[in-house]
Structures are given as structure tokens and as C-alpha cells.
Amino acid sequence: MNSRFCLILLLVYYWGLISKAAALESDYFPVLAMEYPPFTTEEHPEGGVLMAELAAKTASYKLLPKPLFMPLLRLQRTLQEGNWCTSFAPPLNEQDYPSVSTSLEQLSFHLYRVQQKAPFQWQELKELKGREVALIRSMEGTRTTQGLLQAGITPIYVNSLAQALKMVTKMRVDYALADKHSYQYYQQQGLLDGRVLEASQQSIFHFESRLWLNPECRYSGQIQAIFSFPAP
The missing domain is CATH 3.40.190.10 (Periplasmic binding protein-like II)
Known part of the structure; x- marks a missing residue:
């Protein structure tokens, strides 16, 4: 595995250590995803390496992702209906939606x-x-x-x-x-x-691995701001 992927695995471990404490006082934002191991998967307790990376990024702001796994057709229908907040699957006309990059790029x-x-x-x-x-x-x-x-x-x-x-x-x-x-x-x-x-x-x-944001979701602006901050 390359160094970038190993770093993500370390983030998974790190997030496993802090998740219980952070969950007690954090707000949650829903994240749509389909089963695609090891990146997004219900087989992992934190929802996969991308979910763990996202949680590690937002946890210090008392904001945590809530994975919502769906079959492909249901996920696409949910995106089309507009009833979503964030998604690792691209929406239709993805260029019309804000997004943030993941470390996988x-x-x-x-x-x-x-x-x-x-x-x-x-x-x-x-x-x-x-x-x-x-x-x-x-x-x-x-x-x-x-x-x-x-x-x-x-x-x-x-x-x-x-x-x-x-x-x-x-x-x-x-x-x-x-x-x-x-x-x-x-x-x-x-x-x-x-x-x-x-x-x-x-x-x-x-x-390109990205997290898409629905501007109508109340967490969208906050997530964009978090990702705009330089890494510590």
C-alpha cells in the first residue's frame, strides 16, 4: 500500500480511540454512501476509511458524520429528490453542488x-x-x-x-x-x-474522491469552513 493509504488507516485507528468520548457531546450530519470497501462500508465499525477520515476532521468541532448506507437505486433517488445533506456519491449535475476533497484525491x-x-x-x-x-x-x-x-x-x-x-x-x-x-x-x-x-x-x-454537500443542509457551510482550515 502507498503512504497516503497507510495514513488513512492510521486515521481509522485514531478515530476508534476518540469516537466514544466525542460522541457524547457532538452533533451529527447524515452522509449518504454505498457499499464500497474499504472506503465506505458497513463492515467497518466507523463506516470505512473515508468515514473515519471525515470524522477525524470534524470531531474537534463537535460535529460527527452519521453514515446512511443505501443500495444504488435508492441512493440515486434520494439525491434526485434533494432530501440529503452530504454524500460520497456524486449527485446529478455535480458541478452545481459544493464539495470538499478527501485525502485520497x-x-x-x-x-x-x-x-x-x-x-x-x-x-x-x-x-x-x-x-x-x-x-x-x-x-x-x-x-x-x-x-x-x-x-x-x-x-x-x-x-x-x-x-x-x-x-x-x-x-x-x-x-x-x-x-x-x-x-x-x-x-x-x-x-x-x-x-x-x-x-x-x-x-x-x-x-476524484470528494464529499458533496447540499447547500440546503444546515451543516453544509460549517463543513466547508472546516475543510478550508489548514491542517494542524
Whole structure:
């Protein structure tokens, strides 16, 4: 793991030590999220490394996140209806909403396949024509999937990244679209049946990790102010 990700894990540990004391006198703001370990997950007592990082950032201001995990369709409907405060999932027309960055900044997504001797690379994506790639359902209709389709690659939509990676280990699809942190997490959790996957040398797309804010939420301005303060 790189140093930035290790720092986030340290924040998780730190937040576990202070959370009980801080919770006694803090106010809470709701945070929408979908299951995406290790970043946002109900499997972690603090809601994942991004939730823990957020809590460590706001705790000294007596403000704590309250994770609200939802399936993708319900989360998207909640964002569209406007009944939300903050979200790790981008709202429609995300450019119209304020947001703050996380320490992860940007995630790079690659194709993952069962490890082979030949290097996993290409000159043009269309060289993979006729292959199938498993990816999470929230990617449906995006520019990324349009690019895959134009290259002759068939997207297979699944409900979780774990399911996508498992389909590769069981040889049900050729590739899975994933980031290295999530792949390492599932590998360490023993969820890939001991199979080693390899990432393509080229990335497929990049995603900037941010927390989006609803201006109508009474905590929005306070959170923006907290993130504007220099780190101690």
C-alpha cells in the first residue's frame, strides 16, 4: 500500500480511540454512501476509511458524520429528490453542488484479469474487442462504459466490486474494473479464493474522491469552513 493509504488507516485507528468520548457531546450530519470497501462500508465499525477520515476532521468541532448506507437505486433517488445533506456519491449535475476533497484525491481504475505471463497492456482498447468486463452497476450509462462498448467490449453489470472480482477468479468474465485499494482489500480478506489477479498497465478512468454537500443542509457551510482550515 502507498503512504497516503497507510495514513488513512492510521486515521481509522485514531478515530476508534476518540469516537466514544466525542460522541457524547457532538452533533451529527447524515452522509449518504454505498457499499464500497474499504472506503465506505458497513463492515467497518466507523463506516470505512473515508468515514473515519471525515470524522477525524470534524470531531474537534463537535460535529460527527452519521453514515446512511443505501443500495444504488435508492441512493440515486434520494439525491434526485434533494432530501440529503452530504454524500460520497456524486449527485446529478455535480458541478452545481459544493464539495470538499478527501485525502485520497484521485482513484485510478484498471482492468483486472487472472495473472498471466504476458504483460497486460494494449496500444488501443479495441484490441480487447469481444471480451467481457464486470463492473459495478453505478457505471452504467457513463462515458467509461460508452468507451468500452465502442471498443467492442461487453460490460456485465453487477451489484458489488467483490462480485465483479469473483467473476474473474471463476473465469466467468475476462476482466473486472477496479481500483488497487479495493482489490488489495478483498485479496487480504480472502474473498478471491486465493487467486492472484493483475491490473492492466493502462488505466481506464480516474475518479476524484470528494464529499458533496447540499447547500440546503444546515451543516453544509460549517463543513466547508472546516475543510478550508489548514491542517494542524
